[in-house]
Amino acid sequence: MSSVQSPSSVYSSDRASDVFNGSASRDFCNSFWGGDDGVNILFARMRGAAKTADELKSFWSTRAAIEEEYAKKLLHLGRSTLGQDEIGDVRTILDTVKLETEKMAQAHIDLTQQIRKELEAPCIDLQHRYAEHKHHLQQPLEKKFKLKQMQESYVAKAREKYASDCLRIASYSKQFETAGRDQDRLQQKLARARQTVAANEKDYRNFIEKLREMEREWEADWREFCDHSQDLEEERLDFMKDNLWTYANEVSTVCVADDLSCEAIRTVLDTFEAEKHLESFANQFGSGNTIRSTPAFDDQTDPNTEPTFTLKVARFPRIRKAREERRHIFTPLNENSSEPILQPPPPTPPTQPSPPAPYLAPAAEPPRRMDSVRRFSVPLPEQPVLAGRDPAPSPRPPEHLGGEIMFYVKALYDYTATIDEEFDFQAGDVIAVTATPEDGWWSGELLDEQRREAGRHIFPSNFVTLF
Numbered sequence: 001m002s003s004v005q006s007p008s009s010v011y012s013s014d015r016a017s018d019v020f021n022g023s024a025s026r027d028f029c030n031s032f033w034g035g036d037d038g039v040n041i042l043f044a045r046m047r048g049a050a051k052t053a054d055e056l057k058s059f060w061s062t063r064a065a066i067e068e069e070y071a072k073k074l075l076h077l078g079r080s081t082l083g084q085d086e087i088g089d090v091r092t093i094l095d096t097v098k099l100e101t102e103k104m105a106q107a108h109i110d111l112t113q114q115i116r117k118e119l120e121a122p123c124i125d126l127q128h129r130y131a132e133h134k135h136h137l138q139q140p141l142e143k144k145f146k147l148k149q150m151q152e153s154y155v156a157k158a159r160e161k162y163a164s165d166c167l168r169i170a171s172y173s174k175q176f177e178t179a180g181r182d183q184d185r186l187q188q189k190l191a192r193a194r195q196t197v198a199a200n201e202k203d204y205r206n207f208i209e210k211l212r213e214m215e216r217e218w219e220a221d222w223r224e225f226c227d228h229s230q231d232l233e234e235e236r237l238d239f240m241k242d243n244l245w246t247y248a249n250e251v252s253t254v255c256v257a258d259d260l261s262c263e264a265i266r267t268v269l270d271t272f273e274a275e276k277h278l279e280s281f282a283n284q285f286g287s288g289n290t291i292r293s294t295p296a297f298d299d300q301t302d303p304n305t306e307p308t309f310t311l312k313v314a315r316f317p318r319i320r321k322a323r324e325e326r327r328h329i330f331t332p333l334n335e336n337s338s339e340p341i342l343q344p345p346p347p348t349p350p351t352q353p354s355p356p357a358p359y360l361a362p363a364a365e366p367p368r369r370m371d372s373v374r375r376f377s378v379p380l381p382e383q384p385v386l387a388g389r390d391p392a393p394s395p396r397p398p399e400h401l402g403g404e405i406m407f408y409v410k411a412l413y414d415y416t417a418t419i420d421e422e423f424d425f426q427a428g429d430v431i432a433v434t435a436t437p438e439d440g441w442w443s444g445e446l447l448d449e450q451r452r453e454a455g456r457h458i459f460p461s462n463f464v465t466l467f
Contacts, residue, residue, distance in 0.1 A: 019034060021437065025398075027226075027230065028226035029230075032226060033228075037347075039212060039222070039237040042136065042225075042229060043142065045229070045233070045234075046130075046133065046134070047134075047252070049232075049233060050131070050133075050134060051131040051407045053126045053127050053130050053236065054127060055124060056123050056126075057120060057126075057245070060115055060120035064112050064115040064116045065414070067108055067111050067115065070108055071106075071108035071109040071111075071215065072105075074101060074102075074105035074108060075102060075105035077101055078101035078104075079098070082097065082098055083095075087285075088280050088281065088284075089221070089272050089277045090272075090277060093272060096265055100261035100262070100264050100265055103191075103257070104257070104258050104261050107254050107257040107258065109256050111250055111253075114250050116249070116433055119243055119246060122239065126136070126236060129232065130236075133229070137224075137225055140220055143220060147214065148211070151211045153208065154210075155207040155208055158200065158204040158207045161196065161203075161323070162201050162203075165193060165196050166197060166282075168197075169193045169197060172186055172190040172193060175189060177200060217334050237355075262403055272343035277281065289313050289315070290311055290313060290314075291311070291314050292311055299439055303353070304444050340402075373446070381382070404434065405432045405433065406436065407432060408430055408433065408466075408467065409430070409433065409465060410429070410465055410467045411426060411427050411429040411431065411433050411464050413427050413429055414462050415460065417467065421455070421457065421458045423445075423452075423453055423456035423458070423459060425459065426449075429446055430446075430467055431444045431445065431459065432445055432447060432448055432450075436461070440460065440462060441460060441461070443457050443458060444457060444459060445457055
């Protein structure tokens with residue numbers, strides 16, 4: 001009696017021979033016969049399809065729960081306090097971030113409802129259809145299949161007994177011809193054997209007839225099962241295609257909504273300028289530029305004496321640090337830490353920074369190569385490109401530079417060379433950088449060919465900013 005096989009073992013049958021006998025039809029009712037193999041294969045297929053329907057429904061249920069939890073957290077974040085003490089453009093930007101975050105949350109809430117209504121609910125209906133197929137068709141047919149297999153085993157056993165009796169009668173008949181005095185005894189054995197074979201032959205015929213009746217009924221039931229299974233599988237596959245397609249469309253719609261929210265944030269950021277915002281803040285809330293000095297001593301013994309104050313107007317020049325130098329306050333992340341390393345800014349005079357410590361060779365020593373000099377400076381970090389603004393076009397590189405150009409920088413201040421390897425430059429000059437040693441003295445050349453001097457390629461890195 002054959003046992004039910006797993007789908008992986010059932011589907012691995014040998015397909016070398018033409019099991020379809022030249023027929024072009026691949027309908028289930030013409031493709032799953034051939035003894036017990038076809039039955040086991042199709043039964044396994046339908047069990048696997050029902051399992052997939054259950055798993056798909058569970059998938060959508062879990063996906064909706066994840067989306068709902070994310071949406072709730074996003075909504076709570078969008079309604080939290082952010083920049084309550086800010087004013088003007090900064091307040092507008094932060095309010096926009098909160099508003100767009102709430103919109104994102106609402107989009108994900110809508111996606112949660114769509115998944116449950118348009119994806120999960122139809123899967124429940126599909127589950128019910130496969131449950132009905134299993135209960136009304138497959139399970140009764142599996143029982144009939146087992147009864148048919150049992151009847152086939154009865155036929156095989158009856159045939160075996162009948163064949164054994166026939167062989168015994170033939171043996172007795174052959175011995176009877178040469179038995180001599182034992183003929184009477186063999187005659188009795190032969191008579192008993194003929195009685196047994198007659199009974200076994202009758203049983204064998206009855207079992208065959210019973211099996212033939214069962215096979216006629218089985219053939220009709222199996223054809224009906226094959227047709228119904230093929231119809232149900234076609235509907236399931238079309239359903240899964242539409243179901244997954246709907247999922248892709250719904251998720252992409254949320255992505256578009258998120259991108260629109262991000263674009264709204266980029267729009268308000270693109271019009272924001274820190275200098276104008278601070279100027280507006282000073283105009284609106286500034287307390288004036290009148291400086292009141294400490295009052296002079298007044299003699300309290302003289303009743304006519306009144307306190308005197310000296311007033312002056314603040315007209316101080318602002319000591320402005322270059323933006324690139326302000327960025328040096330926070331260095332890049334440490335390799336072994338996720339926290340930024342806080343460092344004080346390098347000391348700078350009011351007008352321009354001091355170059356890295358220069359190397360002055362003693363008179364008694366021959367000049368050294370610049371790469372052997374250890375100088376101290378902080379390398380420039382990469383500058384981010386502001387969203388919505390196109391980066392400045394790269395200048396045309398000098399054709400004669402031997403090293404590979406790494407990037408371009410722009411001079412913030414004038415600089416006068418102190419040794420032969422260095423070169424002079426002025427604020428606003430563009431320099432092509434070919435090497436960035438850690439000592440802060442970089443290698444490169446001016447793009448202005450008229451002022452370029454051969455052999456001079458060293459310049460201080462803290463006098464320039466990325467171009």
